[in-house]
Amino acid sequence: MSTIFGIPPQALFGQLLLGLINGSFYALLSLGLAVIFGMLNVINFAHGALYMLGAFVAWLLLTTAGIGYWWALLLAPLVVGAFGVLLEKTLLSRLYKLDHLYGLLLTFGLALIVEGAFRHFYGVSGQPYPIPDLLRGGQNLGFMFLPNYRGWVVVASLVVCLATWYAIERTKLGAYLRAATENPVLVQAFGINVPLMITATYGFGVALAGLAGVLAAPIYQVSPLMGSNLIIVVFAVVVIGGMGSILGAVLTGYGLGLLEGLTKVFYPEASNIVVFVIMAVVLLIKPAGLFGRER
Amino acid sequence: MATEIHAARRETAAPVTGRPAMPGLLALAVLLLVLIAAPYVLYPVFVMKVLCFALFACAFNLLIGFAGLLSFGHAAFFGGAAYITAHTVKVWGLPPELGILLGTAFSATLGLAFGALAIRRQGIYFAMITLALSQMVFFMALQLKFTGGEDGIQAVPRGHLFGVIDLSQSMAMYYTVLAVFLFGFAVIWRTVHSPFGQVLKAIRENEPRAISLGYRTDHYKLMAFVLSAALAGLAGGTKAIVFQLATLTDVQWQMSGAVVLMTLLGGIGTLFGPVVGAALVVTLENYLAASNLPVPVVIGVIFVACVLLFRRGIVGEIASRFGGKRP
Numbered sequence: 001m002s003t004i005f006g007i008p009p010q011a012l013f014g015q016l017l018l019g020l021i022n023g024s025f026y027a028l029l030s031l032g033l034a035v036i037f038g039m040l041n042v043i044n045f046a047h048g049a050l051y052m053l054g055a056f057v058a059w060l061l062l063t064t065a066g067i068g069y070w071w072a073l074l075l076a077p078l079v080v081g082a083f084g085v086l087l088e089k090t091l092l093s094r095l096y097k098l099d100h101l102y103g104l105l106l107t108f109g110l111a112l113i114v115e116g117a118f119r120h121f122y123g124v125s126g127q128p129y130p131i132p133d134l135l136r137g138g139q140n141l142g143f144m145f146l147p148n149y150r151g152w153v154v155v156a157s158l159v160v161c162l163a164t165w166y167a168i169e170r171t172k173l174g175a176y177l178r179a180a181t182e183n184p185v186l187v188q189a190f191g192i193n194v195p196l197m198i199t200a201t202y203g204f205g206v207a208l209a210g211l212a213g214v215l216a217a218p219i220y221q222v223s224p225l226m227g228s229n230l231i232i233v234v235f236a237v238v239v240i241g242g243m244g245s246i247l248g249a250v251l252t253g254y255g256l257g258l259l260e261g262l263t264k265v266f267y268p269e270a271s272n273i274v275v276f277v278i279m280a281v282v283l284l285i286k287p288a289g290l291f292g293r294e295r
Numbered sequence: 296m297a298t299e300i301h302a303a304r305r306e307t308a309a310p311v312t313g314r315p316a317m318p319g320l321l322a323l324a325v326l327l328l329v330l331i332a333a334p335y336v337l338y339p340v341f342v343m344k345v346l347c348f349a350l351f352a353c354a355f356n357l358l359i360g361f362a363g364l365l366s367f368g369h370a371a372f373f374g375g376a377a378y379i380t381a382h383t384v385k386v387w388g389l390p391p392e393l394g395i396l397l398g399t400a401f402s403a404t405l406g407l408a409f410g411a412l413a414i415r416r417q418g419i420y421f422a423m424i425t426l427a428l429s430q431m432v433f434f435m436a437l438q439l440k441f442t443g444g445e446d447g448i449q450a451v452p453r454g455h456l457f458g459v460i461d462l463s464q465s466m467a468m469y470y471t472v473l474a475v476f477l478f479g480f481a482v483i484w485r486t487v488h489s490p491f492g493q494v495l496k497a498i499r500e501n502e503p504r505a506i507s508l509g510y511r512t513d514h515y516k517l518m519a520f521v522l523s524a525a526l527a528g529l530a531g532g533t534k535a536i537v538f539q540l541a542t543l544t545d546v547q548w549q550m551s552g553a554v555v556l557m558t559l560l561g562g563i564g565t566l567f568g569p570v571v572g573a574a575l576v577v578t579l580e581n582y583l584a585a586s587n588l589p590v591p592v593v594i595g596v597i598f599v600a601c602v603l604l605f606r607r608g609i610v611g612e613i614a615s616r617f618g619g620k621r622p
Binding site for chain 2: 024037043090093094098099100101102104106107109110111112113116117119120159232233234235239243258269270273275276277279280283284287288
């Protein structure tokens with residue numbers, strides 16, 4: 001069989017792989033958003049900017065200090081996470097008593113500042129980031145060619161997503177976290193430091209965004225604009241998945257990435273809006289999202 | 296029976312809301328005088344830009360300030376109407392007033408569709424859904440043939456208003472824009488001071504209670520959304536005629552953010568706040584464009600400062616200090 005539904009298999013699987021990779025980033029980012037939302041009740045509008053920051057930190061480490069990909073994979077999320085902790089301690093923590101919308105507005109302002117600053121200093125043209133030596137080349141799978149680096153991105157994001165899910169749903173720390181989202185005052189009364197947990201959660205959530213940024217750097221160009229368009233799709237992913245569950249964020253992320261890839265094959269004009277169309281349909285049928293609970 | 300209850304409520308509501316307070320009327324008179332005199336002192340195109348954005352911000356404020364709904368997708372209505380107006384006037388050769396009317400009608404229809412979807416969720420979700428839906432309009436504008444992609448629709452003729460008034464003359468254009476703005480402002484003023492506006496405020500303060508009083512809050516919210524979208528479209532269509540172009544900038548989500556900032560800066564839930572906020576932001580952007588400072592960073596810092604330090608906005612702060620209550 002040389003074609004599938006009139007499409008050459010190479011093109012089909014190529015787009016599916018691309019979809020899976022986009023889905024990996026959607027999943028990592030919406031996972032971070034879900035974790036932050038669960039604990040802080042804040043939609044982190046700055047998530048796209050922090051993802052961009054992760055990629056830029058990796059690029060800066062390479063170009064100014066000669067620190068390569070593997071160290072960047074560790075260091076960039078730490079830097080982004082530390083920046084997040086600073087933001088939470090100095091700014092976000094002042095807004096918890098107020099309407100949650102102020103958190104959204106504050107982080108929107110932060111996104112403008114971070115992106116605007118990078119745009120001012122580095123322009124809008126992207127900076128190339130080389131693929132690490134270990135992951136150059138690719139595998140011939142018979143029906144398609146799989147570049148090693150892309151395979152790595154999918155595996156790495158799957159591992160991180162699963163580990164996060166496990167930590168939150170199956171460990172004692174995760175149990176405290178879930179308890180604190182339900183009733184922070186009661187959990188605090190048991191002697192657990194809830195404010196510290198909130199700060200750590202925000203730091204962890206944005207570190208995930210930073211990690212996604214480093215993973216993305218060799219695939220997409222490192223540019224100040226890389227986060228701002230992605231974040232809207234991730235918001236749609238979050239609405240479709242429903243904020244209630246970690247699993248929903250991850251599954252919806254991968255699923256929509258694949259669906260986008262498929263649309264690119266069969267009806268390319270719609271590939272940019274298919275996620276939003278799905279969102280509209282899901283809202284009509286299940287307003288709480290596919291995995292969400294009505295609150 | 297139901298209509299009787301409703302009529303009774305309307306009667307009790309009338310004395311409170313029927314006549315606007317004196318400071319409000321005074322402010323209106325001052326605003327009117329300033330706007331009539333402005334083009335003689337300032338560059339008319341600049342003031343027209345302020346007026347278009349002021350109407351846009353007022354339309355947005357109707358939703359967040361009086362119904363408590365934060366839409367993060369109002370650029371779709373503003374920019375969408377700009378495209379429709381620019382296309383109908385330039386390609387179909389319609390007169391400007393019809394073009395603007397079609398743009399407004401388009402935004403109202405879009406508002407009905409988006410609103411019907413978005414009001415199914417509340418708060419942050421509502422904001423995210425409107426944002427995502429408006430991004431759909433952005434991609435449409437990028438890809439559809441008639442919008443001209445990255446170039447947008449350029450060189451839109453201003454034409455003759457009602458076939459008589461030549462709008463290529465900047466004073467004629469200015470007073471037309473002023474008339475459009477005043478019309479939009481009057482609609483909002485009337486809405487806010489009507490029983491309908493009171494119900495919206497009730498929904499903003501406590502939606503479950505409004506439901507328990509027997510109001511179908513979804514209907515009210517949807518009507519407010521459509522009205523707000525239509526007025527945002529009116530502003531966008533007018534802007535397309537003034538600047539003779541419609542581009543992606545108008546439908547980008549950053550534009551939705553800009554209108555939030557204008558309203559927040561001026562004062563959410565005040566009638567004059569969005570006008571003041573729009574004037575400040577447009578002035579600032581014009582002023583900064585010539586300087587070396589990165590505009591988004593400055594705007595972002597103002598945004599953060601507003602959220603953290605003066606959430607009532609300029610007009611809100613003044614009103615609470617001198618008036619003692621929310622206007």
